[in-house]
Amino acid sequence: MDTVFAPATGALSWMWLLIALPLAGATVLLLLGRRADRWGHLLGTATVGAAFVLGLVFFLQLSGLPDDARSATLDLFTFVESGSLNISAGLLFDPLSAVFVLLITGVGFLIHVYAIGYMSHDEGRRRFFAFFNLFVAAMLLLVLGDNYVMMFVGWEGVGVASYLLISFWFNRPSAATAGKKAFLANRVGDAGFLIAIFLMFASFGSTDFQTVFNGTAANNLASGTVLAIGLFLLLGACGKSGQFPLQTWLPDAMEGPTPVSALIHAATMVTAGVYLIARSHPIFSANETAQLVVVSIGALTLLIGCVIGCAKDDIKRVLAYSTVSQIGYMFLAVGLGGAAYALGIIHLLAHGFFKAGLFLGAGSVMHGMNDQVDIRRFGGLWKYMKSTWFTFLLGYLAIIGLPPLSGFFTKDPIILAAFNREGWQGWVFGGAALLGAGLTAFYMTRLFILTFHGPKRWTDDIEHPHESPAIMTIPLWILAVGSVAAGGLMSTSVVNWLTPVFGHTEHHEEKMSHWTATGLTMALVVLGVVIAFLLFRRGTALAEQPARTHIVRAARQNLYADRFNELVLELPGRLLTRALVWVDNRGVDGVVNGLAAAVGGGSARLRRSQTGFVRSYALSILSGAVVVVAALLVVTFG
Amino acid sequence: MTPTYYLVLAAALFTIGAVGVLVRRNAIVVFMCVELMLNAANLTLVTFSRINGTLDGQIMSFFVMVVAAAEVVIGLAIIMSIYRSRRSASVDDANLLKY
Amino acid sequence: MNLLADALASGTVTTGEAVTFWILAPIALGGAIGMVLARSAVHSALLLACTMLSLGVLYMLQSGPFIGFVQIIVYTGAIMMLFLFVIMLVGRDSRDSLLETLRGQRLAAIGLGIGMALLLCTGLARGIGSVTAVGLDEANANGNVQGIAADLFTKYVFAFEVTSALLITAAVGAMLLAHVERRKGDRPGQKELSRLRFRKGNYPGPKAGPGVFATSDSVATPALLPDGTESERSISPVVPVRELTPAEAAPKGTDGGKRK
Incomplete structure (x- = not known):
């Protein structure tokens, strides 16, 4: 074509x-x-x-x-x-x-x-x-x-x-x-x-x-x-x-x-x-290999994002890692190729709505809480900022993929498409996507409950949290409507709309039926939600608790990605820079400064011959005269 | 004996004068040594005049004397003024023009 | 004069000339060496005058009576006297110390001097060692002074005239250098001296005499002030301050041992 x-x-x-x-x-x-x-x-x-x-x-x-x-x-x-x-x-x-x-x-x-x-x-x-x-x-x-x-x-x-x-x-x-x-x-x-x-x-x-x-x-x-x-x-x-x-x-x-x-x-x-x-x-x-790399990166990233998202206490950072993980889904989808390109795009669109809503909702919460970002210091806010609470709830339900909100219509097909990849790859990528869905449900529920429900754990300076002005809540409502409706509206129309770009794809044999995949996903999502609800129903400790397992420790450290960058990329660079600086200072500058110092030092020593004693000068005159006479004699008689 | 002996004597006197300039520190004595060197030069001029049979050498030596007289006058005046300002007639003391 | 000229105005060296040379040359050399070695500037000047007189005679010996007399009159008579005057003015008390301050200067000077002398002598010996002189008989036929005059006022007249400019410049320059202008107000009068004496910070009374209050009555011993410190003002700046050794400071026993 x-x-x-x-x-x-x-x-x-x-x-x-x-x-x-x-x-x-x-x-x-x-x-x-x-x-x-x-x-x-x-x-x-x-x-x-x-x-x-x-x-x-x-x-x-x-x-x-x-x-x-x-x-x-x-x-x-x-x-x-x-x-x-x-x-x-x-x-x-x-x-x-x-x-x-x-x-x-x-x-x-x-x-x-x-x-x-x-x-x-x-x-x-x-x-x-x-x-x-x-x-x-x-x-x-x-x-x-x-x-x-x-x-x-x-x-x-x-x-x-x-x-x-x-x-x-x-x-x-x-x-x-x-x-x-x-x-x-x-x-x-x-x-x-x-x-x-x-x-x-x-x-x-x-x-x-x-x-x-x-x-x-x-x-x-x-x-x-x-x-x-x-x-x-x-x-x-x-x-x-x-x-x-x-x-x-x-x-x-x-x-x-x-x-x-x-x-x-x-x-x-x-x-x-x-x-x-x-x-x-x-x-x-x-190219099959390029696609495989894209899919692997997507699957790996979505898991990384989910795992770290579970360990963070900063409301915006949890959302950020959830973004990392959702983009991972999109990469997974576009990497799968064929019909899944369009799935990636519609997930992107749905994500655009609900993630924007979630971020703006988080901003609204911060706005009312004196720029507090720690979810451990929220709690019980639903009573005080109803609009934010409700729109955030819709965004939250959308992201975990609860039907009939948009996430359900866009994420589930991706998981299904991942399972339908040939051979072992289907099980690996599908499993990763499925696990990611469960984890997403867990950390998003944790975020939601800690922020809006449970006991108040506010810092002392907050007397009465306030709802944001209309200019902020109206976009929230529009985005919430988008989060709810977008998925259902787009799941077929946008796919058709994009057909001229991505072309028609024939359906090959499916490893797993639509309903099995949806059922599995829903089960895991519900499991995640229930676990999170049971764990965080009564709030949480106000300070960070000591990590008991390696996975928690690693997740709190962003799975050591920063550490890895520092050690593998930054440190050699820094050492190289230091070495170059040393070479520059000692070598390049050394030559230049050394030359100048040699000339300066030489002149300073040579200067000492100008003693100011007229007799020394007379001595050199006489030496010169002797040399001239000797040369004359050599030339004349030699 | 030939007139060359006069020249040898002049060379000896010139050298003595030169060494004197180098080793003495009293400006006046240094000056006298310079005069001795001029006199040695005069002796060679007079001797060459005799050897060549013309009077040009003697006239030259006459001019040297005139110049020497002028030089002495100026030189001694300089010594005087240096002595007046520095209370010293040693050439080593006047060593400000240096590094 | 004629006799001298007749005897000496030959191109060849006569015995008489040789004898005279051999007498005067050592005197000239000795005078020169003595001048360099003498510690007193006055002695140097006198020894130089001696050398110059000898040289004057040597000029006459070589058919140059005019230049010889000029040497004696101008050099020995005028220039050397000028030297003596200046020595009298400035250098009388400033004897050279024999210590050489510039390292190696003396050794290098003597070495270079000997080298110079040897080189010159070698050159002379190899160059004109056995030359025979033409002699000035012909040139001095009308008399030495007349011969010089004839050349000086014809051939060298321009240079001769230029010397006049040189001499007048030298005279003016010497005047400028030696003359110190001092206006009437420069010298402090009695009024200014009194003001100075009674200015703030100055003690107007007479200085304590040297030796007063001191155990020693030497003029080099500073007076003691009432607080026991030594007064710098009580001794002459030209006298070095003398520190008494303990033995000197001890009682001399001149009081007949009464204080024992």
Whole structure:
């Protein structure tokens, strides 16, 4: 099947506005400075809202096109032209992009609205909204680019914006460090992505999606090259999406303001990796090994996220690890290939809703509790913040996959698809996904009960927790509605909608029936919920308890991932730097300074011959005279 | 005996004067040694005048005397003023122009 | 004069000239060596004058009566007297110490001097060891002074005139260097001296005489102030402070042993 993109027509030729609007917002907010302080947040929200409306219009336009021509490319200008390398700044609007555009602008808009309330007391609100707009613009460029270089531009823009947002409170050392950590981890992935782009250019002479996909489909490429491209793309995706082994930056990114966490974790940044793999599906489909690696990484990461999530007491960090784990599900899905690509995407969409809701709910709880993040110091909050409690409950039920909420419709098919993989792999990956579902139910129940139920364990300075203002609760309600309804609505429609992108897939023999898988999952979920309920019904200790088992100790240490990075990556680097500094100081500088010191010392010693005693000078004159006379005699008579 | 003996005598006197400049510290004595060297040069000029049979050497030596007179006047004045400011006529004491 | 000229104005060396040379050359050499070695500047000057007189005679011996007399009159008479005047003004009490302060200077100077002398003598011996002199008989035919004058005012007239500029410059320069201008107010008058005496911090009374209150009446022994400390002001700055040894400070027993 050849991939052919049709040129944009009608309203779709205005799709550059999608990127231009938030970008213009960011530019205006950053350039106007303090003058925009009073209305900056409104402008920032308005641009994203307008982009959402535009995205909706384009979506309708696209859906009006016939099935086989449901795509639109728009060539803006030539971006790079150098020899045979010719990269145009082109945009592509196809069903996959459309889904992402709607998610980014829709959820992004709700988070913007929420942030108006959340950041109302912050001095840097205008700057915050500028970075927010920049982030949305970069993310839209990422999903709209019609070649890998344009995608990479957006990719890097997202990296920059995330750095700016995570270390938004840059006067906190922890936030500044978290920003740097995210940036560095992303650089590792970006290097992989770049190498993949180089490989594509070397193999196909172009980085256009169309050329690359058709070239891969033509199957005249060494499978090693396809595997390399796939694995390097996967490295890039892991960096952006916080997958193993680059997952450590994601929980630390919680140092940013809560809306940032919601935006990064739910709607935009972390989904970039999933988008990259879904977009590059012809490459991954062409190579079994690459797919297997993707699936393994997804399965491993979802377990890592679940295990660490059980051990954390920081409300945002639990959610962060739950993100890691949910993205793991999406990787698992897109790695399985075939029909599961669409499953990954719909899980991504559902996750966008319920995770955004959960994060914003957590932010709302923090807002009412003097920025307390420790779930051991919450409890019994349901009475005081009813809206937050109820929307959080819906998000919680959605994430654990309780029917008929969205998680059920999106997660269960993934588990089923994992089981249906051939041979032993099906049992391993399916088992991992199943176990992950149970663990998710456990830690999310723990989080929910400790936060909203049980006895009050508040710190002394909190008299009366208050519900957040309407501007914050309304987005929560909308997202909660999304969490409830999205799954059921999307489970078939979106799959059909994405068919032009991923193609039809034939159903092969199923190892496990739909109902068996659902039953198993439900059983484990209920088990997790019940265990958590029994354990945390009466609250928990206020301080950290000594870990009795190795698994708890390891989970509290993030499964030693940070320790591993420090020992294996940071320490040799640091030693190398120290050695280089030593060489620089002693060797390079030593030569330079030594030369200067030698000249200086020599001159200082030579200077001593200028004693000031005129008789010494006379002695040298006489010596000279003797030498001259001797030379004269030698020349004359010699 | 030939006139060369005069030249040898002049060489000896010149050398003595040079050594005197190097070993004596009293500026006036040093100056006298310089005068001795000038006189040795004069002796060679007069002797060469005789050997060559022209009077140019004697005239040259006359000029040397004139220059020596001028030089002595200035030199002694300098010694005087140094002595006045530093209370010393030793050439080693005037060693400020150094490293 | 004629006699001297006749006897000596030959290109060849006569016996008389040789005898004179051999008498005067040692005197000149001795004077020169003595000048370098003499510790007193006055002695140096006198020995140099001796050398210069000998050289003057040697000039005359070599058919140069004019230059010989100029040597005696200008050099010995004028320049050396100038030296003596300056010595009188400045260097009379400043005898050179025999200690050499520059390490190796003396040894190097003597070594280099001997080397220089040997080199010059070698050169002379090999170059003009056996030359025969032309003699100035012809040049001095009309008299030495006339011959010099003829050259000086024709061939060297420009250089001769330039020497006048040199001499006048030297005279003016010497005046500038030696002259110290002092205005009328520079010297403190009685008023200023009184003010100085009674200024704050100065003790206006007479200084304690040396030896007063001291066990020793030497002028080098400082006076004792009422608090027992020694007064620096009581002794002359040129007299070095003398520390008494315990033996000297002990009672001399001049009181007939009454204080025992």
